[in-house]
Amino acid sequence: SSNIDPMIALIPQEADRAAQSLLNKLIRSNLVNNTNQVEVLQRDPNSPLYSVKTFEELRLKPQLLQGVYGMGFNRPSKIQENALPMMLAEPPQNLIAQSQSGTGKTAAFVLAMLSHVNPTNKWTQCLCISPTYELALQTGKVVEQMGRFYPEVKLAYAVRGNKMERGSKIQEQIVIGTPGTVLDWFLKLKLMDPKKIRVFVLDEADVMIATQGHQDQSIRIQRMLPKDCQMLLFSATFEDSVWKFAERIVPDPNVIKLKREEETLDTIKQYYVLCNNKEDKFSALCNIYGAITIAQAMIFCHTRKIASWLAGQMSKEGHQVALLSGEMVIEQRAAVIERFREGKEKVLITTNVCARGIDVEQVSVVINFDLPLDKDGNPDNETYLHRIGRTGRFGKRGLAINMVDSDHSMDVLKAIEKHFNKKILKLDTDDLDEIEKIAN
Numbered sequence: 168s169s170n171i172d173p174m175i176a177l178i179p180q181e182a183d184r185a186a187q188s189l190l191n192k193l194i195r196s197n198l199v200n201n202t203n204q205v206e207v208l209q210r211d212p213n214s215p216l217y218s219v220k221t222f223e224e225l226r227l228k229p230q231l232l233q234g235v236y237g238m239g240f241n242r243p244s245k246i247q248e249n250a251l252p253m254m255l256a257e258p259p260q261n262l263i264a265q266s267q268s269g270t271g272k273t274a275a276f277v278l279a280m281l282s283h284v285n286p287t288n289k290w291t292q293c294l295c296i297s298p299t300y301e302l303a304l305q306t307g308k309v310v311e312q313m314g315r316f317y318p319e320v321k322l323a324y325a326v327r328g329n330k331m332e333r334g335s336k337i338q339e340q341i342v343i344g345t346p347g348t349v350l351d352w353f354l355k356l357k358l359m360d361p362k363k364i365r366v367f368v369l370d371e372a373d374v375m376i377a378t379q380g381h382q383d384q385s386i387r388i389q390r391m392l393p394k395d396c397q398m399l400l401f402s403a404t405f406e407d408s409v410w411k412f413a414e415r416i417v418p419d420p421n422v423i424k425l426k427r428e429e430e431t432l433d434t435i436k437q438y439y440v441l442c443n444n445k446e447d448k449f450s451a452l453c454n455i456y457g458a459i460t461i462a463q464a465m466i467f468c469h470t471r472k473i474a475s476w477l478a479g480q481m482s483k484e485g486h487q488v489a490l491l492s493g494e495m496v497i498e499q500r501a502a503v504i505e506r507f508r509e510g511k512e513k514v515l516i517t518t519n520v521c522a523r524g525i526d527v528e529q530v531s532v533v534i535n536f537d538l539p540l541d542k543d544g545n546p547d548n549e550t551y552l553h554r555i556g557r558t559g560r561f562g563k564r565g566l567a568i569n570m571v572d573s574d575h576s577m578d579v580l581k582a583i584e585k586h587f588n589k590k591i592l593k594l595d596t597d598d599l600d601e602i603e604k605i606a607n
């Protein structure tokens with residue numbers, strides 16, 4: 168039912184998924200590189216396939232073009248090249264689009280919503296539903312940025328905590344919200360008329376269906392909308408369950424898919440350092456910091472306890488350290504990630520659990536203070552790759568340093584080295600000249 172608090176309805180693993188998605192948005196400052204080919208499936212195979220290489224070709228309202236350039240976008244991203252012409256076509260086309268996080272989906276549908284609004288009509292015309300409060304706010308920020316030069320268009324949030332009076336009418340043309348509150352606004356409070364919605368966006372479909380109750384609520388919302396309402400659905404992944412859901416939400420869809428780019432270790436220089444204990448590892452770290460200039464680094468620890476100990480030690484040495492820890496609520500984690508992204512802190516120390524699924528493309532140095540283990544204590548190759556790997560042939564070069572402090576961790580290192588068939592070189596951190604060399 169719609170009065171379940173969405174946060175309570177999230178079972179932990181799914182809460183993680185929404186949190187991951189949010190933190191990824193926050194830590195990213197740029198488009199994610201993807202060299203794969205976009206797959207396009209048109210509903211009407213006889214109609215010409217439009218794609219654009221410039222934003223001018225889209226004939227956007229000047230205020231919106233200004234908004235796009237104001238955000239620093241020069242040209243459409245890969246997915247936008249195909250998605251934007253479809254979404255902006257007359258008559259409007261329905262679309263299901265899948266591409267990994269960071270490829271420009273949000274920017275694309277925000278532009279579509281802003282383009283379809285009639286600002287003289289003071290009622291809700293575009294509706295976007297997101298899996299969580301935080302994700303809804305994040306999308307709202309993009310609407311505000313892109314619509315900066317189009318102030319007649321207003322935005323409201325249908326999220327828990329935004330208390331509205333029954334019977335009043337929402338005048339904002341764009342509403343972004345979570346499914347439960349949106350249903351309440353339609354049915355219980357009658358704040359909006361579903362029949363007047365012209366564009367419906369369902370964002371993060373994969374996260375949405377992982378949250379109990381959201382799938383049914385989304386379908387109920389969709390059924391209230393007019394037949395000719397444009398339906399758009401976005402997802403970062405495309406398991407069968409997502410696809411089945413997508414087909415129920417979006418009738419007669421065009422489909423755009425961009426395969427996730429594989430991560431590789433090809434552009435990464437990997438080293439290990441032999442130590443005896445955690446104090447030893449800390450002094451090795453200090454030596455490394457003393458020898459080379461590290462713009463920003465991420466340091467992974469096995470437990471919260473080690474992570475906070477290390478954060479304390481590094482602070483004492485004068486480093487600006489941020490700590491991402493498991494007991495923090497999502498708002499706190501988001502704040503830490505944002506400060507790190509803005510460069511206010513140069514070192515981000517975190518545990519595995521906390522940072523799982525977070526992309527750290529812009530971090531040039533990754534230090535495994537502890538090597539990644541799965542829950543059975545075995546080498547966790549996948550996590551290792553995700554921590555230090557980079558996507559794309561043009562991915563920036565990176566440096567990874569692994570701290571080894573026991574026979575067991577040496578075995579783990581050897582197993583990882585063997586798995587990827589990529590040499591991990593030994594580094595003597597007492598030899599300053601040697602450390603300096605690895606930075607070049």
Ligand SMILES: Nc1ncnc2c1ncn2[C@@H]1O[C@H](COP(=O)(O)OP(=O)(O)OP(=O)(O)O)[C@@H](O)[C@H]1O
Pocket residue numbers: 188191192195196197198199238239240241242243244247266267268269270271272273274275
């Ligand atoms: N055409 C573009 N040119 C340059 N940067 C862009 C462009 N489109 C989007 N971006 C930027 O790239 C980043 C990712 O875009 P966006 O958030 O739209 O991706 P996404 O696929 O929706 O991923 P997520 O769902 O994780 O947010 C953002 O920082 C955004 O401002």
